Amino acid sequence: MSEAPIPSQLQGQVVAFRADASLEIGSGHVMRCLTLADALQAQGAQCHFLCREHPGHLCELIEARGYPVHRLPQEARDTNTAVTSVTEPKLDHAHWLGASWDEDAAACLPLLAELAPAWLVVDHYALDHRWETTVLDRLPNSRPRLLVIDDLADRRHIADLLLDQNLGRQAEDYRGLVPEGCQVLAGPRYALLRPEFREWREASLSRRAREPGLRRLLINLGGVDKDNVTGQVLDALITCDLPENLQISVVMGASAPWRESVTAQARTMPWPTEVVVNVSDMAQRMAEADLAIGAAGSTSWERCCLGLPTLMVVLADNQRGIAQALEEQGASSTLDLADLPRSLARCLAGISAPHALALMSQQAANRVDEKGADRVLSALSATTQES
Structure with a gap:
């Protein structure tokens, strides 16, 4: 209707x-x-x-x-x-x-x-x-x-x-x-x-159905990330078994205090890794990504709208309910910051099975229009x- x-x-x-x-x-x-x-x-x-x-x-x-x-x-x-x-x-x-x-x-x-x-x-x-x-x-x-x-x-x-x-x-x-x-x-x-998520929803969902697989990883841990969880995630990724042709995009806010450190760290990654700031095309970036590592805040609904499978990080107590609810619905998996390398490896293994990304994508898209x-x-x- x-x-x-x-x-x-x-x-x-x-x-x-x-x-x-x-x-x-x-x-x-x-x-x-x-x-x-x-x-x-x-x-x-x-x-x-x-x-x-x-x-x-x-x-x-x-x-x-x-x-x-x-x-x-x-x-x-x-x-x-x-x-x-x-x-x-x-x-x-x-x-x-x-x-x-x-x-x-x-x-x-x-x-x-x-x-x-x-x-x-x-x-x-x-x-x-x-x-x-x-x-x-x-x-x-x-x-x-x-x-x-x-x-x-x-x-x-x-x-x-x-x-x-x-x-x-x-x-x-x-x-x-x-x-x-x-x-x-x-x-x-x-x-x-924002309206651009309406504009990109159909194309994003269609692409995921046609092109399952992990080639583009989007990392966005809020506009500030005062504790440099982004840097911790990049360190943990190095220990994980990921495709050789993976491309990583890190999105940060201009006020993020660790931005320069993360930019330097990105240059040392085994995969091509870009760091971009205050982007105006976030919907397109999400639509073109195959997997996100993101905070369990209001950006969760943007990712869900575009069916973007997500490994979620809880950065504040008020985000725990969001992370738990989405994981229970099969729309995301939650990373354990206390043991990030092992947790990230476990979650990545869980989505490596055939159609696992597609299933998580569909569950996410069903939560938010x-x-x-x-x-x-x-x-x-x-x-x-x-x-």
Whole structure:
């Protein structure tokens, strides 16, 4: 059944995003917000970003994509100007904010008051209902609708819409954490994928059916990879039995602290190994790769959409659920960082059997299609129409 056409309720609306990137946070939150911003802009919305200037922030990248960035100071504001905090347990990821939640709210309030957005999108593990209530209740103009993007289901929100695109996630997981009227968009059918993944899906799946085998390996362990897991993977690959004609492509972010070291290491590999930075053709690279070694973050849904078999690396605790769910579905295998050479050799042996790559590819493609952003836009438009 085809998806319903997207209404035009977002035409001319201002949408503000509160999301951060850093060496610790990584780039995933900002990147998926950029994907949503692109989709909203195509519908005529005007998107703005509010970001704190952490080490490894992506403010210049956001601006290069055409969106205004309202930069929050890296240092905490004077507590005398901050909103009084409510005594509640500290969030597990509170330190990601670079300030207390009430200091952050005080910094965002004048910016949001000037923007007067119709929608506020919050994608930040360090923010919950306290920040949301403080900001929305104190804005002098009409109260914006609130979309929260989350992966954890570990704190309360006052959202109108909540998006959790992770495999195995259900709306019931947020029962008691969101208002009864909040619509929860749960599961990878709502995965925020850029349009190029829609464009490459058919060609990618067709090629895998025609040309099984391992000739091109893609390595992408996030935009930051602060612990140089990429270097560990390259070291471990040297000990593995791989085809002589293998070609390796390593994709890194410009803010990756180990980029120069990995580039030097790539020159010593037994197979031709390139290191590329901040690529604009990621969908094509994934479509042309036969196997990926990648982080178990939001890029997982991009790989699934293109049916790219993956050996997955868990780089943060919040990625464990994704890795486990995809492995249980036969869509990937998970590497053990504690014993990477042996784990990598075992996983590669497991996919060397005839049709093993093709089977993993099909299971991955069955988990995610290319229409998630359309479904999110439809929900945003429908909720806007209700106001």
